[in-house]
Amino acid sequence: MENDYANQEKWQSYAKNNDRATFMLLFEKDFPNMAADRYEQNDQFFRKLFDDPDMMKQVMETVGSVLYERLKKKYIFDPKSGVIEEATPETYVEDTYLTKK
Numbered sequence: 001m002e003n004d005y006a007n008q009e010k011w012q013s014y015a016k017n018n019d020r021a022t023f024m025l026l027f028e029k030d031f032p033n034m035a036a037d038r039y040e041q042n043d044q045f046f047r048k049l050f051d052d053p054d055m056m057k058q059v060m061e062t063v064g065s066v067l068y069e070r071l072k073k074k075y076i077f078d079p080k081s082g083v084i085e086e087a088t089p090e091t092y093v094e095d096t097y098l099t100k101k
Contacts, residue, residue, distance in 0.1 A: 001035070001063060002066060015067070016071065016072065024068070028060055
C-alpha cells in the first residue's frame with residue numbers, strides 16, 4: 001500500500017508541500033478507501049484491519065509516517081548496506097532518513 005501511495009504524484013506533492021499534520025489528515029481521510037480497494041488482495045488481513053479500530057489506527061499511523069518521510073526527504077540511508085542514495089518514489093525506505101547537508 002505504501003508503494004501505491006508513493007507512486008502517485010498527488011501524494012508526492014502533498015508530502016513536499018505540507019507539514020506532517022496536514023499530510024496525515026489527508027492520508028487518514030484517504031486510507032480507508034485505499035484499504036477497501038486492496039481488500040480483495042488480502043481479505044483476511046483487511047477483515048481484521050476493519051474489525052479492529054486500534055489495528056487500523058496503528059497501521060494508518062505507521063504507513064502514513066513512513067510514506068511522509070519517504071516522499072519528503074531527498075536522501076535515504078540504508079542501515080543494512082550503509083548506502084546513501086537519492087530517494088525516489090520507487091525506493092524502499094528503511095527506518096533511518098538523512099537530509100542533504
